[in-house]
Amino acid sequence: DRIYRCLDCFSQPLFCMQCCQQQHYMLPFHWIKQWTGTFFEHLFLCLVCIS
Structure with missing residues (x-):
């Protein structure tokens, strides 16, 4: 599973895709980043996939 990080959430936690979707369903303006393996x-x- 891919790893995501939110720059706007307190402490910039790491999320799996499902958790990222659940946490950001009502936060469409947060800045999300995905780990590529190097950055x-x-x-x-x-x-x-948030809709």
Whole structure:
């Protein structure tokens, strides 16, 4: 499973995809990044399948 990090959540926790979706369902303007294996890359929440 991919690893996500939110730059706006307190302490910038790491999330799996399902947890990221659940935590950010009502927070569409948070900045999400996905771990690529070497660095965190910026994503739009719609790419984390939030609808």
